[in-house]
Amino acid sequence: MSLRTPTLHLKPRAERPVLPIALSSAAAAPGACVDSEALLRGSREVLIRHGGEIYRLRHTRNDKLILTK
Template sequence: MSNKPVATPNGSLPNQVPRQPEQPSPSATSASYARAPRMLDSSALMGDQALVLIQHQGEIYRLQTTRQGKLILTK
């Protein structure tokens, strides 16, 4: 019988850290959904304004705060 180590199903040898699966290229469409979303504080967007206009793909959206401090996004 051989003393040669046998690879596990994921390709690593015993006592080794398993290989991580290959990450999709940054240009892949699904790659942006695989990463954690960017978090911004609402004050970074709103500043001292109650209404901010956001242009997205040629459309204008309104982001506004209510009297109760909630956010509303409308087209």
């Protein structure tokens, strides 16, 4: 019996909304701490655009964060 990983269907890049996150001036400072709740906004996953690439930040069932390209 093999376990299959569910397939995640993402919208094409042009259709994905880019949501700005308002961070306080303290959070914008180098070495500042940003709460994961502020990034995930109640979701289990968020897409992050960085340097023309899309990264996926996931909150797992084991309460870990995983960042993948």
